[in-house]
Amino acid sequence: MVRVQRLKVNGMAKKFLLLGVALLLAGACGVGAFLGYRAGKAETFHTFIGIEDHSEQRNYAIRYALGLEEFQGITGQDLWVMHSVHPGVTDGFFVDLGSADGVTISNTWALERKGWTGICVDPFPRNMEGRTCQVFAEAVDNVGGRTVQFQDPGSYSGGILEYAGWWVSQETKDNAVEVKTATLSDILRRGNAPSYIHYLNVDIEGAEYMALSEFPFDEYEFGAITIEHNGLEDQRAKIRELLVKNGYRLEWAIRDQDWYVRAGTSGDISATER
Structure with missing residues (x-):
């Protein structure tokens, strides 16, 4: 009887041991797959934005896979x-x-983690507690001090x-709220922004051209500008004409994004569309 009980115990121990090994292997495979996914995502993005050196891609991909470098830009703007x-x-x-959410799909969160400073503008900012930038809770337009209707407050598409386009439903229009406008130049002055700004991101759901149309480009210079155009080709063309006139050139056109640099900026490819 004792021998039978010992055999049963040994059998159960072996089963638990095998189960433990299986779980460890499954965990290791899961970790490996997760790291592989992160590395692949990073390498894809670096390829997407024009980093062609394979060793450089691999270095960034490894750092991202291990959590040593993070990015949030939805198409790799950061x-x-x-x-x-x-x-x-x-x-x-x-x-x-x-700027919408201060972390999720933020184009400037990763820059801030690198030591950059700056200004985030959104009439309904959220998740900004861990950010160090100045936050202006205002809607940007070509004229300041106006009271306007703002659709879908607090969302990514507000x-x-x-100025809003095809993406706004009638229900959303019916639930719009009132906000005050400010001009970009006024915000920069109040925020003591430098005359040279390394990066400007513009994603304000159809108001992009109006926000830039009266901007004093002779007072401020941008190293890089990313602008969402939402497929509004007339507005997109007007933005491009405005920026080219003021010394910028299109560097990348990706999905619903146009990315510009100063016309004198060196680069392997100019005005390339992907």
């Missing part, structure tokens, strides 16, 4: 600014129009109703 336009810069200044 990576492009950090590694292609301003490589090695740790004291840059940014301005983020339509914006001034009169």
Whole structure:
């Protein structure tokens, strides 16, 4: 009887041992798959934004896989600014129009972690507690001090109703709220922004052209500008004409994004669309 009980115990121990080994292997595979996914994502983004050196791609991919470097830009805007336009810069200044969430799909969160400072502008900012930038809770327009209807407040697609496009439903229009406008130049002055700003991001749901149309480009210079156009081709063309006139050239056109640099900025490819 004792021998039978011992055999049963030994059998159970072996089963638990095998189960433990299986769980360890599954965990290791899961960790490996997760790290592989992160490395692949990073390498894809670096390729996407024009970093062609394979050793450089691999280095960034490994750092991202291990959690030593993070990015949040939905199409790699932050990576492009950090590694292609301003490589090695740790004291840059940014301005983020339509910053929305301070972390999730933020184009400036990673820059701030690198030591950059700047200004985030959104009439309904959220998740900004861990950010060090100045926050202006205002809607940007070509004229300051106006009271306007703002659709979908607090969301990623919120914006001034009169400039919004096809993506706004009637229900959303009916639930718009009133906000005050400010001009970009006024915000920069109040925020003591430098005359040279390394990066400007503009994502304000149809109001992009109006926000830039009266801007004093002779007072401020931008190293890089990323602008969402939402497929509004007439507005996109007007923005491009405005920026080219003021000394910028299109560097990348990706999905619903146009990315510009100063016309004198060196680069392997100019005005390339992907």
